[in-house]
Amino acid sequence: xxxxxxxxxxxxxxxxxxxxxxxxxxxxxxxxxxxxxxxxxxxxxxxxxxxxxxxxxxxxxxxxxxxxxxxxxxxxxxxxxxxxxxxxxxxxxxxxxxxxxxxxxxxxxxxxxxxxxxxxxxxxxxxxxxxxxxxxxxxxxxxxxxxxxxxxxxxxxxxxxxxxxxxxxxxxxxxxxxxxxxxxxxxxxxxxxxxxxxxxxxxxxxxxxxxxxxxxxxxxxxxxxxxxxxxxxxxxxxxxxxxxxxxxxxxxxxxxxxxxxxxxxxxxxxxxxxxxxxxxxxxxxxxxxxxxx
Ligand SMILES: *[C@@H]1O[C@H](CO)[C@@H](O)[C@H](O)[C@H]1NC(C)=O
Ligand SMILES: *[C@@H]1O[C@H](CO)[C@@H](O)[C@H](O)[C@H]1NC(C)=O
Ligand SMILES: *[C@@H]1O[C@H](CO)[C@@H](O)[C@H](O)[C@H]1NC(C)=O
Numbered sequence: 001x002x003x004x005x006x007x008x009x010x011x012x013x014x015x016x017x018x019x020x021x022x023x024x025x026x027x028x029x030x031x032x033x034x035x036x037x038x039x040x041x042x043x044x045x046x047x048x049x050x051x052x053x054x055x056x057x058x059x060x061x062x063x064x065x066x067x068x069x070x071x072x073x074x075x076x077x078x079x080x081x082x083x084x085x086x087x088x089x090x091x092x093x094x095x096x097x098x099x100x101x102x103x104x105x106x107x108x109x110x111x112x113x114x115x116x117x118x119x120x121x122x123x124x125x126x127x128x129x130x131x132x133x134x135x136x137x138x139x140x141x142x143x144x145x146x147x148x149x150x151x152x153x154x155x156x157x158x159x160x161x162x163x164x165x166x167x168x169x170x171x172x173x174x175x176x177x178x179x180x181x182x183x184x185x186x187x188x189x190x191x192x193x194x195x196x197x198x199x200x201x202x203x204x205x206x207x208x209x210x211x212x213x214x215x216x217x218x219x220x221x222x223x224x225x226x227x228x229x230x231x232x233x234x235x236x237x238x239x240x241x242x243x244x245x246x247x248x249x250x251x252x253x254x255x256x257x258x259x260x261x262x263x264x265x266x267x268x269x270x271x272x273x274x275x276x277x278x279x280x281x282x283x284x285x286x287x288x289x290x291x292x293x
Pocket of ligand 1: 212
């Protein structure tokens with residue numbers, strides 16, 4: 001058996017051990033319940049009457065995006081997403097959190113399109129207090145244009161974890177104790193499709209082929225598991241004992257058991273760029289690099 005098949009085997013066996021929210025697909029609720037369109041109105045199309053599925057398109061004139069109606073101070077954010085098919089070099093499809101402030105906090109999942117047959121790259125980044133430059137890139141173990149997959153961002157007082165379905169692909173610990181920035185500001189949940197061909201694919205060398213436009217990404221699963229904040233203050237959102245904010249509980253303070261194994265596997269086999277090991281940018285690795293395990 002190839003190691004890839006063994007990996008998939010392990011994943012299937014472990015489904016039994018899943019937490020229901022990590023494993024189940026994002027819930028179907030109406031888009032209007034939690035979200036609103038914020039740009040490219042003509043490029044947004046609802047795919048059913050219940051407004052539980054929506055399509056964002058990018059053409060030569062415009063991309064499109066939507067965002068949550070309120071900001072959140074902690075949570076287990078998730079969306080189901082099917083990426084633009086075919087040749088999507090230069091096209092960037094996103095799911096992210098952003099505080100919208102001057103010295104902003106931001107948690108990114110950005111899918112960087114590619115020429116047909118070449119792998120789409122998932123780039124993640126963490127900004128705290130305006131400081132980012134913490135890119136990591138992975139390739140996926142499936143074709144993200146063929147089916148919906150659920151992408152998740154856990155944010156609690158102890159850690160931030162990015163998931164692809166139920167597989168943790170990145171862990172960013174609260175290392176404020178050693179002077180590392182950690183998001184503390186309420187953030188809006190956002191998603192978009194846009195033209196990023198000046199940087200996204202092969203460092204900006206591969207451009208959008210507009211003969212394939214429009215590029216359409218489909219989204220569903222508009223339920224938000226988060227601590228809503230109507231002000232710019234995180235009132236009680238990081239409280240550890242609240243039953244409402246279950247994602248703050250001890251069980252989510254660090255990766256356990258099989259999730260730790262999945263994560264190590266991704267770090268071994270699927271990571272293609274890690275700022276922590278980029279000796280040119282960081283001759284001395286940033287302090288969080290030795291502790292984010
Ligand atoms: C994308 O690829 C699929 C399968 O190869 C094909 O059926 C479809 O026509 C293509 N779409 C575009 C816009 O090129
Ligand atoms: C991060 O950890 C520190 C020290 O344990 C704690 O004081 C702080 O509240 C935590 N940050 C967040 C956003 O929960
Ligand atoms: C949480 O509960 C424990 C004991 O059940 C208590 O010691 C602790 O102070 C509580 N923490 C908060 C933030 O309420």
